[in-house]
Amino acid sequence: MSAPGPSAPGPSAPGLRERKKQRTRDALVRVALELFTTQGYERTTVDEIVEAVEVSQRTFFRYFASKEEVAFAVQRMVEEEFVRALTARPPGEGPFDAMRNAVLAAWDGVGDAIDEVVPVDLYLRTFFMIESTPALLAVHLRRSSELEETIARVVARREGLDVDADPRPRIAVAAFSGVMRVTGQMWGKGPDRTLEGIRALTEWYLDHLGPALSLHWREPLPRR
Amino acid sequence: MSAPGPSAPGPSAPGLRERKKQRTRDALVRVALELFTTQGYERTTVDEIVEAVEVSQRTFFRYFASKEEVAFAVQRMVEEEFVRALTARPPGEGPFDAMRNAVLAAWDGVGDAIDEVVPVDLYLRTFFMIESTPALLAVHLRRSSELEETIARVVARREGLDVDADPRPRIAVAAFSGVMRVTGQMWGKGPDRTLEGIRALTEWYLDHLGPALSLHWREPLPRR
DNA sequence: AGGCTAGTGACAGTCACTGACAATTGACAA
DNA sequence: TTGTCAATTGTCAGTGACTGTCACTAGCCT
Numbered sequence: 492m493s494a495p496g497p498s499a500p501g502p503s504a505p506g507l508r509e510r511k512k513q514r515t516r517d518a519l520v521r522v523a524l525e526l527f528t529t530q531g532y533e534r535t536t537v538d539e540i541v542e543a544v545e546v547s548q549r550t551f552f553r554y555f556a557s558k559e560e561v562a563f564a565v566q567r568m569v570e571e572e573f574v575r576a577l578t579a580r581p582p583g584e585g586p587f588d589a590m591r592n593a594v595l596a597a598w599d600g601v602g603d604a605i606d607e608v609v610p611v612d613l614y615l616r617t618f619f620m621i622e623s624t625p626a627l628l629a630v631h632l633r634r635s636s637e638l639e640e641t642i643a644r645v646v647a648r649r650e651g652l653d654v655d656a657d658p659r660p661r662i663a664v665a666a667f668s669g670v671m672r673v674t675g676q677m678w679g680k681g682p683d684r685t686l687e688g689i690r691a692l693t694e695w696y697l698d699h700l701g702p703a704l705s706l707h708w709r710e711p712l713p714r715r
Numbered sequence: 716m717s718a719p720g721p722s723a724p725g726p727s728a729p730g731l732r733e734r735k736k737q738r739t740r741d742a743l744v745r746v747a748l749e750l751f752t753t754q755g756y757e758r759t760t761v762d763e764i765v766e767a768v769e770v771s772q773r774t775f776f777r778y779f780a781s782k783e784e785v786a787f788a789v790q791r792m793v794e795e796e797f798v799r800a801l802t803a804r805p806p807g808e809g810p811f812d813a814m815r816n817a818v819l820a821a822w823d824g825v826g827d828a829i830d831e832v833v834p835v836d837l838y839l840r841t842f843f844m845i846e847s848t849p850a851l852l853a854v855h856l857r858r859s860s861e862l863e864e865t866i867a868r869v870v871a872r873r874e875g876l877d878v879d880a881d882p883r884p885r886i887a888v889a890a891f892s893g894v895m896r897v898t899g900q901m902w903g904k905g906p907d908r909t910l911e912g913i914r915a916l917t918e919w920y921l922d923h924l925g926p927a928l929s930l931h932w933r934e935p936l937p938r939r
Numbered sequence: 940a941g942g943c944t945a946g947t948g949a950c951a952g953t954c955a956c957t958g959a960c961a962a963t964t965g966a967c968a969a
Numbered sequence: 970t971t972g973t974c975a976a977t978t979g980t981c982a983g984t985g986a987c988t989g990t991c992a993c994t995a996g997c998c999t
Contacts, residue, residue, distance in 0.1 A: 508945075508996050536985065547948045552987065625857065632856035633849065636896070658901075662923050665897045669889030672860070673882075699886050732965050732976075760954065771979045776956065 516554050518544045521609050523561045528616040532562065532624045559630050562621060565605055565614050566631075570638055572604065573597040577645055586646045586660070590667050591697050598690045615684060622679040632672070639668050670700050740778050742768045745833050747785045752840040756786065756848045783854050786845060789829055789838050790855075794862055796828065797821040801869055810870045810884070814891050815921050822914045839908060846903040856896070863892050894924050 505513075522543045526535040537558055541551050555561045577593035584592065605614050621627040639661075647653065647660040654660050674696045678689045729737075746767045750759040761782055765775045779785045801817035808816065829838050845851040863885075871877065871884040878884050898920045902913045 506996080511996090512946080537987090538985080548987090549949080550947060553946080556987095558986065628860075629853035629857035632860060633853035636852075636856060658897075658920055658923055661897045661901075662894050662920065665893030666890035666924060667893075669891075669893035670886055673885050673889045677882075677885075696882055696886065699882055700890060730966080735965085736977080761956090762954085772956090773980080774978060777978080780956095782955065 515544070515546060515550070517608055519546075519551060519554055520561060520564045521613075524565070524609055524613055524617050527562060528613065528620050532620060532627060559627060562617065562627055563630070563634060565609060565617060566621075566634070568604060568608075569597060569601050570634075572601045574638075574641060574645065576600065577642065580649075582649060586650060586663055587667065587700075589649065590642070590646070590664070594671065594693055594697075595690065598686065598693065602686060611686065615686065618675070619679050619684065622676060635668060635672065639664050642668075666700065667697075670696055739768070739770060739774070741832050743770075743775060743778055744785060744788045745837075748789070748833055748837055748841050751786060752837065752844050756844060756851060783851060786841065786851055787854070787858060789833060789841060790845070790858070792828060792832075793821060793825050794858075796825045798862075798865060798869065800824070801866065804873075806873060810874060810887055811891065811924075813873065814866070814870070814888070818895065818917055818921075819914065822910065822917065826910060835910065839910065842899070843903050843908065846900060859892060859896065863888050866892075890924065891921075894920055 519540065523535075523540050526539060526543070537548055537551055540561075541548050551561075555564075573593055576596040577589060580589040580593055602611055605611055609617075621631050643654055643661045643664040646664060647657070650660065652660055671693070674689070674692050677696070678684070678692050681688070681692070683691075743764065747759075747764045750763060750767070761772055761775055764785075765772050775785075779788075797817055800820040801813060804813040804817055826835055829835055833841075845855050867878055867885045867888040870888060871881070874884065876884055895917070898913070898916050901920070902908070902916050905912070905916070907915075
């Protein structure tokens with residue numbers, strides 16, 4: 492896993508083997524997303540992808556557990572960025588404000604990181620493709636709900652609550668995520684399909700839920 | 716589709732052909748759910764199902780577009796019951812109360828209807844299986860989000876709003892559905908895996924969101 | 940230089956799913 | 970009752986995603 496070579500190769504020199512792997516992986520992602528967004532997900536076969544990258548099909552499935560997974564490679568980066576941003580929010584912020592600010596910070600921060608793998612433009616087209624491909628939308632929603640669990644635990648820790656005893660963290664996160672999901676859908680349908688567009692839409696939609704949910708927190712749980 | 720026979724066969728006599736089809740379909744659902752819940756979804760092949768029902772695989776795929784779809788046959792009935800219940804709520808009720816009462820009414824009303832196809836016990840085990848099978852969970856969430864769109868439109872009509880101009884119906888429904896989803900997950904993890912259990916849990920969880928969301932409605936939209 | 944091992948390719952096989960066509964069987968009229 | 974029509978079903982062949990196996994190639998380490 493770690494254990495760098497003898498002459499202390501910094502974090503930027505992971506050895507030839509590692510770099511080769513990274514290049515293959517990135518190439519697979521780039522080619523796959525390019526094909527998906529131009530021809531459509533269903534009409535693109537794994538064989539097409541591996542042919543363009545010149546690896547065997549077996550190799551593709553060593554990097555990605557499924558054809559679906561490769562479509563979410565970039566998505567994953569954004570999610571990780573969001574969780575990082577949320578964890579870094581000042582403890583004074585209420586849970587809703589923290590989530591809201593973390594989302595906005597994530598939208599601001601990932602632009603550059605994404606570019607190292609695929610052009611931002613391709614990322615946005617991928618986002619749109621996921622929303623409009625039933626099979627991928629399903630996976631996207633499952634991934635989102637897994638992310639919700641992570642977020643709920645972060646929020647609970649911030650508030651000093653136990654996720655399993657107190658339903659409020661999960662409920663707040665579920666409501667918040669629901670709004671985020673609607674935002675994504677509306678963005679996909681709307682005309683302004685840019686990074687700024689989704690950022691603005693996020694703020695605009697969250698403004699309608701925020702005030703309602705930030706009340707009554709940190710009080711004892713009412714008896715059932 | 717319609718056009719009943721000459722001697723006016725009532726709704727209880729749809730002809731031999733129709734009845735045969737219905738029996739085949741029900742048998743496929745029953746056998747499939749039984750196998751899914753005992754062996755697991757992934758470990759059950761379509762061939763096993765059609766073998767037990769003694770039809771060809773091709774016939775299975777004429778009734779269900781996919782192996783996944785058969786797992787949601789009963790789920791669909793519950794959803795339809797919910798939409799019916801929601802539409803039937805008195806106009807005086809606020810959107811949140813209407814949704815809440817419709818869910819509870821649906822839980823009360825479907826028990827009998829389900830029993831005509833599969834035992835309620837099998838339905839509950841199916842619900843649990845869906846929640847714990849990643850591939851099915853994904854589909855379940857997509858179906859839920861489609862249902863959300865339907866609900867949002869019903870809610871909007873009740874309130875005399877335009878879903879595309881006013882974000883509040885979709886947001887309220889998204890938040891509500893988020894809570895319902897968490898409820899389902901918690902029910903699956905909890906010990907009380909009965910119809911009463913999920914009903915009680917539904918009430919208990921919704922109580923935490925209701926007051927917060929039922930405020931400030933039917934007022935003009937604040938300027939952006 | 941040579942052994943070790945991670946990574947890859949080639950191959951065979953399973954399973955979900957589809958199109959095409961032939962066989963069967965209710966439905967309905969003569 | 971019987972013949973015709975149309976709906977339903979079965980058979981067959983094929984595609985595409987995905988997996989296990991095994992031999993082989995190429996970085997890595999001594």
